[in-house]
Structures are given as C-alpha cells and as structure tokens.
Amino acid sequence: MPLKTLFLNPPSFENFDGGAGSRWPATREIESYWYPVWLAYPAGMLEGARLLDAPPHHVSGEETIQIAKDYEFLVLFTSTPGFPGDILLARAVKSANPKIKIAFVGPHVTVLPEKSLRECPEIDFVCRKEFDYSVVDYAKGKPLEEIPGVSFLKDGQIVHNPDAPQIQDLDSLPHVTDIYKRDLDVTKYNVPFLLYPFVSLYTTRGCPAQCTFCLWPQTLSGHPWRKRSTDDVAREMAKVKELWPDVKEFFFDDDTFNIQKARTIELCAKLKPLGLTWS
Template sequence: MKKTLFLGPPSFDGFDGGAGSRYQAKREITSFWYPTWLAQPAALVPGSKLVDAPPHGQSVEDVLKIAKDYELVILHTSTPSLANDVKFAEAIKAQNPDVKVGFIGAHVAVLAEQTLRENPIIDFACRHEFDYTCKELAEDKPWDEIKGLSYRNKFGEIRHTEDRELIHDWDAMPSVLPTYARDLDINKYFIGYLLHPYISFYTGRGCPAKCSFCLWPQTIGGHQYRSKSPDVVGRELEEAKSLFGDRVREYMFDDDTFTIDKQRAIAISKHMKRLGLTWSCNARANLDYDTLKELRDNGLRLLLVGFESGNQQILDNIQKGVKIEVARKFMKHCKDLGIKVHGTFIIGLPVETKETIEDTVKFAQELSPHTIQVSIAAPYPGTALYAQAKANGWFADDTLVANSGIQTSTLRYPDLSSEDIENAVEQMYRRFYFRPQAIVPIVKEMLGDPQMLRRRLREGGEFFSYLKERRSSQDVAHRKAKALV
C-alpha cells in the first residue's frame, strides 16, 4: 500500500466544501457536514489518514506538515473551491515533488479532461463513483488498468480508462464510523437543525428522483438507490455506540432519500430503537402517515425535506415529482406526530419571477417547519440545470461563490436579475423567522435545554453577521460590474 492521505483542504473561512446538492459554500451559521466522500475510500485503504481541515481549523501550514510524508494525496474538490484546491495541490508538490496528487468530487467526476488540461499540477482525477478507484491507486495498481481514472502519463499526455461500474454490493463496503473515530473530532461538526454533537453518514447511494438541480445523483451516485441491508446498518450502529458511547446525541442518515424504500427504513429504525439512538434522515414530502408514525415510534426526531418552491410550475420545471397539496398533507402529518422538519427551499430555479418567489415565501410560512434553509439555485456542471442554463442563456457569470465563500447567483432570467435572487434569500429568512409561529417554538426549545440556549444565541449572532457580510459582498460585486460597464 502507498502511504495515502485523504484530504479536505483548507479553504474559505467557514466554507463547507462537503455540503449537499443545493450548494457548497459558507453558510448562514457555523455548519459542517462530515467528509463522507473522503471517508468511504479512506475506510477501504488500510493505514490511510483522513484530514478534514475546514471544520478543524487547520491552516495551510498545519496540513502541509502532515502531508509531507505521504506518497499519495487525494483531495476532495468542488466547483466553487477548485481554484483554491489547485493552489493547495501546488503547495503539496512544492514541498515533495515525488508525491502523486489527485482530485475526487462531482466537478472532476464530469470534467476530468478539462480539469487536468487546465491544471498541469494535478496527476489524476477519479471519475463518477470513485471509492474502489482510490483503493486501487493506493494499492499501486498500474494506472492504465484502473477503471474510472483520468490521468497524466509519464509523457504528460492525458489518458482516460474505461468507466467504472456502480457499486452494488454495499454490504461489502466497510463502515466509515471507525475512520471518523480515528481521524475526526465529532465536536467540530455542527448543523443548525441537528442535536450536537451529531454524526452523519451514508447507508447507500443513488436517488430515483430526477430533480434537475440535484448534484450527486447526476454526477456520482446515479439514479438507482443501492444500499446496505438493515442488519448490516444495525451492526454498524452497534459499533458506533461502542466507539462514541453517549457522546453522540443524534445520527443523521444522509442518503439522498433514505425513506424511498419504506420497509428498509422501518427495519433500520427498529435497530435504532433497540439501541436507544435518536436519529434523523432525508425524506421526500410525500411520505404517508403510517410510515411516519412507525419511524417516529422508533426514535425518529427530525426529517430534512426539500420543498424547494411554493409554485407548482417551478416544481414541475425541475421534475421534483411532488405536488404542493401532497406536501401540505405531509407537513400536517409531521406536526400531528411531533416530528420536527427542517425545510429547504431554493430561490432562482427556472423560470423564477418575483411572483413565484412570493409563492415560495408564503408557502414556507404556511407550512411553518421548525427551521428552514434558503439556497440560491446552483447550476453545477453535469446537472440538467447547468445544461438548461447554457441552452437558454441564463448565466449571468460563472461564479458560484464570492471571494468570501458566500454563495452568489450565477443565474438570471428575463424578469429577474441575479441581484433580485440574492436579495430574496435574505428577505425570505426575515419574513419566515420574524414571526411568532417561528420564534415561539425556538424559544421553548432554548428554555428546555441550556446547551441549546447557548447554541441558538451564538447562531443568532452568526446569522446577522452573515447577512452583513453578504450585503458587503454584493456591494463590492455591483461596484465591479458598474466599473466594467
């Protein structure tokens, strides 16, 4: 085995490159997802090390000290952070010219040729579902025999091997939880709507839904849900309990749609109840009452639900596959059962107008989930949304984040500017949270839990600082735009 480092490199202050399909950016409050895309191949490679620099506050110098002794360094990158990550690859090579450095992630999964051509410092890129590709690199298998690999040969020529098939035997995939326990500090990972400390991980990949904006199924995971059996997941959670004890307050199943196979979800939930573990998961807004009740009875606390828009035409345009009325019924069931919901919404989907934004704001207020996330539509390469934007001339520019790491609007429409989209995000947050229906449940939550009280007060300060920084970034961008004109 080559001495292998799996690396989430230092980035913008507060930037979460491992964030989900809506955006990879600096968030409104301190938020970091676990580095699942790095942890799974790391679990496959004996003796490897996983470093996730952003949440651990590790500087360039800190990580370079760690990286100097490794023979193979595999970095996770994203479209917004690519330029930053390439600079870090250059720094690694500068201190050790013999090290092989390559990238994984959605961006290079679909733009491997372009990434290698434009960045000669990179030795290779792993395409699509890359776990076993990384394993074979660490095993020092000849690169021309490794499926799913794009690489630079000894003559500097770019070569591509045949695509690697998707992984179907997920029961054979090792658990990432021992890797977390060995290499990560679980106290460094925060998500506003999850109990702290939490752990998130995948029990499978792929999503049958065809949402046009959704990054992972279109670039890496595919549209077939492939998963571990309930008993294997149960054994992994037993191991987690022995590794972390009572320190973890909540487990988050981060599968794109954990509840798509209802019977499997119920079977796993029974293991959670047996182990006395609180948990949450992703779900679509069409889960029936009986399934919700059984999951609740087996320890489910919260659902992360992508409502996206309050306008049915927008939902149809993005192939969401959920009707507004069904989402209303689903939300009522959750409230009746006492299941908390974190609702996610997107501003700037095709073809947004000021009227459809108003529909979304009012819909969010009507549903009144416990918390919300408002994102700007992000047309990542490899997604149907990206292809639509190119075909229709919707791109205002090609910048997904500002120099600060804050998300910006790359899209504009005939009746809606990029500035309108960005401003609507702040307005939606204000109009949702500055209501008694939103404030009272959060205050009750704070009064019932001293840790939550301290946390919400901190998050409130971070939220207003974020809004101030966003406005500052917008002002700079607009001044530059006027100067160019």
C-alpha cells in the first residue's frame, strides 16, 4: 500500500482566493475560486488519497491540521503570496503528526527550492515543475535520491535531482473530473465570466509562447505543447455530462487551447453531439 496521502490546497487568509490553479490570486469584492487541477492528477493515482481544497470549502487551518493527523504524506500546493502562511501550517501539521512527510509543490518552490527548504525544515522535499509522478513515486516507496525533479536537504546540503522528463502521454493520466466528483463540491466554485456552476479541466499542457508575464509555462507546465487525444477528451466530457447534469458550463483552462487548428476542429466535431456548453 502507498503512503496515505493528503493533497492540499491550503487554507488562505480572508478575502484571498490564491493557491492551486489560481492565475491571478488577489483580494476580491466577490468570492471566486478555480479548481485545483494540478493536484487532482496525482490524487487519482494513489489508493486512499484525498484532495482537500480548503479555501472554497471554507476548511480552517485548525480543521486542516486535524484532518492531516490521519495521513502519512502531505502534498501542499503553495503560492508566493501564501508561502509564509503555508509554512506555519506545515509546522503545525508536523507538530500534531510528527511522522508525516511533507512535500511542497507549485511555482514558488520550483523557482526557489533551496530558499523554501531552508525557511521551513518541516518540508521534507519540494518538487520542481510537473510533480505528478514525483509525489506518486515517493508515496509508493521510491527513495528520494532516485526521484527526478525533487530537491531536498541532506546533512545540511542542498540536493537537486535532475529535472523530471515532461509527461508526453497525457492520456495516461487520470481524468481530473473523477477526483472532483469524489472529493470536491462543484457548487463551491465560481468565476464571474463563466456560467454557474462550472467545471474546468485541461486538454493540453504547455505553451510555446515566451510571454514574460505568464507564470505557468515558465514554472510548471513548460513551453513544449503536449495534447490529450480528442477521443480521450470526448470520453471525459461524455462522462461529466452524466456526473453533473446541473453544471452549466465546462471550461478548458489550457494555456493555449487552439494552437493546432486541425485538432481544434476535430475536437469540436466530437463535442458537438454531446450538446454541452463549453468554452
């Protein structure tokens, strides 16, 4: 059995909707949350795992600490604005459950792995860039020294393992909507320019553009553009239509959805018979 793993988008502070999947974390006049898509992939690969998206479900820090007592491994998606609070939470979790292992993932620790580790000794390791298989391998018992894409401290010295190869076969990954159905309440998510309730997911990863202002290709998804097959996307969309008959819109939150015209047309043809509203 793998380590019992909790995938966490941590509690945030009042009126702040940052964290996993948020492109523009900010204080808002209305409540607005994005799905923790990146955490959902590995959460679907490990038996006994749970995805806890604390901010939209209004799970407090204290409640999170209590939940984490039942787990052996915590994977926390951090953000730069949230990092100071996230390391306080990690310390409290470790204090309440000293045997738990903690990994931080996300853009912040990708860019600042050593600084992040030294600021919080309770973090056992961080994953740089895509982390799907890195955390799964660890949960299944693979030694840290053998896992690509991780950084950790050993005898006070920083160890940066070589980068993990980018995932090419996106069809091999779980459908994130299965994990949403299991662990999340879709009515808790709202974005003003989408119909409510909505569900978002990815059909591709990466973007070849070199926009200096864009966080994700530079820190997580990378620049090489990789795609799911149109058949795999259509299968998932047919399934979500049955899972959530009341959902009003399905949103493909790809960095660059329509980069390949022929694929876009092919996918549209396969989605049209489903009669869904998608964007």
